[in-house]
Amino acid sequence: MNTKQTKSFHVSTDGRGVTTVSLDVPHRPLNVFDDQVMSELDAIVHHLEHHGDCQAVVFRSGKESGFLAGADVKAIADIESPAHATQLIDCGQQLFDRINWLAMPTIAVIHGPCLGGGLEWALACDYRIARDNSSTKIGLPEIKLGLIPGWGGTQRLPRVVGLANALSMILQGKNLSAAEAAKIGLIDLAIDPDRWEDEVACFVTQVLEGEAVSQSGRERSWGQRWLEATPWGRSLIFSATEKKIGSKAAHYPALRSAVKAVRSSYGLRPDGFMTERNEFVNLLATPTCRNLLQLFFARESARDRRTWSxxxxxxxxxxxxxxxxxxxxxxxxxxxxxxxxxxxxxxxxxxxxxxxxxxxxxxxxxxxxxxxxxxxxxxxxxxxxxxxxxxxxxxxxxxxxxxxxxxxxxxxxxxxxxxxxxxxxxxxxxxxxxxxxxxxxxxxxxxxxxxxxxxxxxxxxxxxxxxxxxxxxxxxxxxxxxxxxxxxxxxxxxxxxxxxAPGFLVNRVLFPYLGEAVVMVAQGHDVKRLDKAIRRFGMPMGPLELLDQVGLDIALHVAQSLASVLAGVTPVVDQLGLMVNQNMLGKKSGSGFYRYKKGRRDGVANFPRPSKKEGRQNWPVADQDHFVNDGLSLEQRRLIYPMLAESIRCKQEKIVDQAWAIDLAMVLGTGFAPHRGGPLHVVDTIGEHIVHANLTYLQSIYGDRFASPVLLEAMAEQHLLFFEDSEAENNDHAVTH
Incomplete structure (x- = not known):
């Protein structure tokens, strides 16, 4: 047997001419693609291209942790320019294309994570087999970082699993088990863990003897195959998909880019790969991508025990x-x-x-x-x-x-x-x-x-x-x-x-936002209009929908517990107390701000409001012309600004020391619009001086619950940002160290 060792690969060829290329990236718990791995794989492929004695190639992992977790995300975040990005994408596309065109059959042997670039590598192979246990996860998660697959995933996946399955995988970024992947033909065999090595060896023998049969696209009906095989049928699928993603695409441009790249896979091959590359490069510069990348790193930091102790x-x-x-x-x-x-x-x-x-x-x-x-x-x-x-x-x-x-x-x-x-x-x-x-x-x-x-x-x-x-x-x-x-x-x-501290972090930051929504409906604002305004901002649901989900009795308890640290809680307690006393607890009781029938929303409820001495026309109303432009509507500003202010106070009072951790907690704990990066990223994006000015005006109209935090006032005066890499749209000041 001939063997060769590089820093990341072990290459061996047995007496049958089967070359096994085993990846084990040093000093990494999981295999990832970085410059060194790509360079070494390029040299291995070059050798395979020029040595005709190889009968088959097996690509697999030398780590028990899994096949390959994708590209190094830090390397993606460190890309310096569109030219740099184009070079990296071209490198990967060309390398995997050469694997795709190798003269001998190629087999990807998968266990554990096979994600992103790992799956794109496997898609370039002739066959894919995987270990059928809970640790095996196969998918293209790039959409979760505001990106699309860039090394051929949008071009090859539709050919392997069909258009509808490919769009579903790419747009949702979902991972499949080995059994699920086998069902749609993404892999050719799901192997019982107890028979893993024996079955791998058996499959390789079948490939050598010409007996292995690719399962690409199996279990698609004749009608589905016909629909996806015709321009008219594909047009229907693309139209339905674009309609489905329409409401999210404004905040997540990668959704439309993914559809565009997949659509291009049905044209001339070079044009498809060029479209994929161009869309990837363009997405890298979007605020959504930069914010989602920062959330990825924040999650990694939060899960590192050294961060906290x-x-x-x-x-x-x-x-x-x-x-x-x-x-x-x-x-x-x-x-x-x-x-x-x-x-x-x-x-x-x-x-x-x-x-x-x-x-x-x-x-x-x-x-x-x-x-x-x-x-x-x-x-x-x-x-x-x-x-x-x-x-x-x-x-x-x-x-x-x-x-x-x-x-x-x-x-x-x-x-x-x-x-x-x-x-x-x-x-x-x-x-x-x-x-x-x-x-x-x-x-x-x-x-x-x-x-x-x-x-x-x-x-x-x-x-x-x-x-x-x-x-x-x-x-x-x-x-x-x-x-x-x-x-x-x-x-x-x-x-x-x-x-x-009362409410800790998430409830303390969330409550002023929910409380302001309660105050606004008590004053006569339309329930649906408020929820719709916040969904447009990017939240998964509006504040009143969320209150109904949580339970108004629980919200009342939290409001009472936060009375010592938050201003303006009394009217919130009054409104929620009225509703709780009438058993209007939200979804669980069938009525809250909305009515519910068999667990589904059925219109706005007729809920009680506190009696008011003044007529509705005398309620204070802010004037849009008095605000400094921040890109928000009146409703959004009145609801979102209390959350921004309380996030700053939590930083000021060291409820959580790190700004990134505050943003991460609000995204994971409340669904705060991920594409915006979290409330403190929103403050940086708008500009500290603008948020301070607008809070000051809101305070003059609605009272001290809109008071600007001391930390924000100081940052506005000194032209400071929470994050050095913030790209404030309206703030022309750099970070001051």
Whole structure:
């Protein structure tokens, strides 16, 4: 056997003439494409092009972590000019094209992530096979960074899986399992993990003997094939797709670019690749792409334990293996299911057997739903449930490493729970509260271990929401923070560490926005108009829709808890109190700001409003001409500015030290328009001096809830920005160091 080793590749050729090219990028947990990898692969392909004794080529990974996670995102962010971008895209396109035209058959052997450039490499091969387990993820996620595939993905994927499937994968950036990829013909064989190496060897033999059959495009009906094979049929598919993405394309230009590039794949081949390249290069310069790239790096930083604590050793000294949860309601059951699915032993404790049985049913239902979604077999589903114990006895918690309380939001009840747990748990166990706004320090006072008490604020629904606020009280130790950040990472979530203050970060920033919407409808503003204005800004739903989803009773509780730190809360409490007293709790009660019928919205509700002494015509109204131009409408400005101001105050008060973490938390925790980068990026984009001027005018009309933060006033005077790389549209001042 002939072998050759480079820095990133191991190349060997056996007696049959099968060359195996194995990628193992040094000092990386996952394989990624960078300049070195591309250069070495180019040399390997050059050798294959000029040596005719090779009978087949197998491309695979030498890392157990997976095939290839795509291009190095940092390298993409560091692209300096359109010419630089064009050069990089041309390099990748030409390299994969040469692989596509190799004289011998080529096979991509996939396990773990095969994403972005990794899949584009595999698409250039004649055959693709993959290991059929939960770690295998195959997809083109570039759209999530405001980009499109640039190394032939938009050109080759439609030929392999069909137009409709290709558009769905690219526009959603979704990942497929091996089974799902096999179903649409993206891969030719999904292999049972227990027979992995044997089946790979068997498939290679079949290729050598001419017996392997490509599965590209299988399970497409005759009608679908005919539709996609004709210009008229494809035109229908493209028209329907463009209509579907229409409302989002203004904020996410990559959607239209992707459709344009895929459409070009049905013309002359060189023109298609040129269109793909040009669209990619143009997208790199868009604010949406730059903001989404920054959010990507922010997420990476948040998931790095060193960001939040220097006590990384604590993770190894006292690992969390067993998790106790007090309360098996919606949140408790959700946290329990999530922990069990990620390998933790879980004990859910309830007050009595009736509540415990209800908790068991919730957990089973959550696991069944997950198993169906992930296509788990009975053994995997049973394994998760076996890790969950639901009990009414405290002694089942005695050996827990972490206990999370998820009981009613009443401070005295939580303090009693903490005092009881403190006496029955081991000395190294951590106590955490899932409270959304109550003081962690007060709960810690009920224990003899304040250094091991913190908050773990999960968002509902637990399995969907990525953010977890790790709340650090004054007495919480670095070691406790480190252990909890590691735990959150192990759950597949993203942690942001916050100070112990009312509302922590997300609720504190979100509430002024929601509260202003409540005040506005109490004054007679149209419910639908306000929600529509905010969806135009880029939010996934309007503030009143969101309040109905959360529950007005919960919103009322948060409003009351924030009264000590926010101005202008009283009218919000008055309006919400009226509605809660009439059992208008939102979607769960069938009526809130909207009516609901069988879980679906059915028009605006006839909700009560506080009596007013003055007529509607005397309500204060801001004059558009008095604002400095910021690109927002009157409704958007009145709703968004309170959120911007409170984000700045949270930075000012060091609720969270890092500006990027505030933006990330608001995007992950509330859906704040990702293409805008987060509230502090919005401030930079508009310009600090403009936001300050407009807040000052709003304050003169509507009161002190629009007061400009001290930090903003100082930044406006000194021409400072929150982010050095901000490209303020209306701010002509550079960052001052």
């Amino acid at each position: 220097s006590q990384i050793g604590a993770l190894h000294e006292a690992p969390i293996r067993k998790v106790g949860i007090i309360g098996a309601g919606t949140m408790g059951a959700g946290i329990g299911q999530l922990a069990a699915c990620n390998g933790f032993d879980v004990v859910l404790k309830e007050m009595d057997e009736t509540a415990a049985e209800a908790g068991r049913k919730r957990v089973v239902a959550l696991v069944e739903t997950l198993a169906k979604h992930r296509k788990m077999n009975d053994k995997s589903r049973a394994s998760i449930l076996d890790r969950v114990q639901v009990t009414t006895h405290d002694d089942a918690l005695a050996d827990a490493d972490l206990v999370i309380e998820a009981v009613v939001e009443i401070a005295k009840v939580k303090e009693t729970v903490f005092a009881t747990l403190d006496k029955c748990l081991g000395s190294t166990a951590i106590l955490a509260s899932n409270t959304s706004s109550l003081s962690i320090a007060r709960m810690a006072e009920a224990t003899a271990r304040p250094e091991q008490v913190a908050g773990l604020h999960f968002f509902n629904p637990v399995h969907k929401m990525e953010l977890v606020e790790v709340v650090r009280a004054a007495g919480t130790s670095d070691a406790t923070v480190a252990r909890l950040v590691g735990f959150v990472r192990a759950l597949g979530k993203t942690p942001v560490v916050t100070a112990d």
